[in-house]
Amino acid sequence: MVKKWRQQVRSWLMNQLELPADIVMDLPRITMIGHIHIYIENHRGLLTFSDKELRLLLKQGQLLVRGEQFVIKTILPEEILLEGKIHQVIYLDND
């Protein structure tokens, strides 16, 4: 109840005050350089990783990256830089 209400307040604030969405709503910020690099901030941990697939936990739902020859160049508690050949970036909602 309270959680939903807070979400709505934040959404309203973002629209009214023109604040960046990733800060106000704790959403991931994804930067891609062509199809060779993907840089994801604000993730919540690694779920699965192989050389063809990366699955990250987000605050709401999961992020699935598919491709080939994946290497995690750097990983920090809230950031990850993935290198390889990226084919797909998919959001999975689980609520």
Next chain:
Amino acid sequence: MKNKWLNFLSGSVKVKVQGRGVERFINACLRNGIFVWNVKKHGEDVATFFILLKDVSRMRVVVRKSGCKIFFIGKSGLPFLVRKTVANSGFFIGICLFLTVVFLLSNMVWNVRIQGAKPETEYRILKELKQMGVEKGAFQFLLDPPETIQKKLTDRIETITWVGVELKGTAFYFQVVEKKQPKESEAVNVRHLVAKKKAVITDMFVEEGQPLVSVHDHVTKGQILVSGIIGKEGQTKFVPARGKIFGETWYKSTVILPLDAIFYVLTGKYMEKHYIKIKSLSIPVWGFQKVPFAHYETERRKQALRFWKWELPLFYERVIYRETEEVKRSYSWNEAFQKAKEIGKEELEAKLEEDASIKGEKVLHAAKENGKVRVEIYYEVVENIAIPQPIVQGD
């Protein structure tokens, strides 16, 4: 993202993780503040990645809680490099030591060779050289330059006329010319004795030959005094004429002496500085303090350093500062006149041979001109005027 170069400095380890839940293990690492990079997956439950060397002990704790096994499969970075270098330092030290030894040996004296000297002279030379430090095993850059050695040797040993000093690589070569002993001068060719300059004969000592002049005779330059041809006409014989003919000769000299003069005298105090020179750059090795003298003379002794048989572009330089003192000298006119006369006499005596004597002197002219005294003196000298002239025998 952290800097890769800093990772190199602190050292990193490549880790292989095996087991279920490799991803969970990586998450656990991140939560514990372990920096992880270059994660690669090899199959279902094997992954490799790099961590910092300092995080290894912290990761062991994480491993214990997870169900994974870890293997360290590689290491890189400065700490490992250093460890390797330390392990191999024996080689490095050996190479340095070897080069130093070769360098030192190349700058030593390994041979002292004396040629042209009689055994006793050779022994004396060797003794003098030893005193100067020139001997087997001495360092060349601590020795005097060859010219100085040459001068000292000729000064100290009176039986040698000349000595050639040469430094060839690591060997000193001494070429000695000894003074001729008087006995050896027997085999002279037939000759006359002639006058070397205009004179009046005062005394004659003829050992061999036919005297052609007598005491009080006035002779001119080149005139035959004692003939080498003796015997009656028709039965002449050629002999080497020998003897001493003393004659009165005349010399004129002019001495100019300033009344006031400033000159510098060495006080005997000195200090040394040592440098290693590379082209124009000189690195002080010893003697860093300032020269404590107000007036001084500098003497530079440069010695090339060599390696094996090559001369390096490296010099060992010894700079000697000798303190000087300013001395002001001023003469009155009378003093200057006396002094000028003394100087004139000394100069003449230095020119004359030992058996000559100055019989009289006469001042022709003495004048004072812009701060200087100019004295012209006329000397009467009795000296041996005979010089040999070989007889050229025709057929």
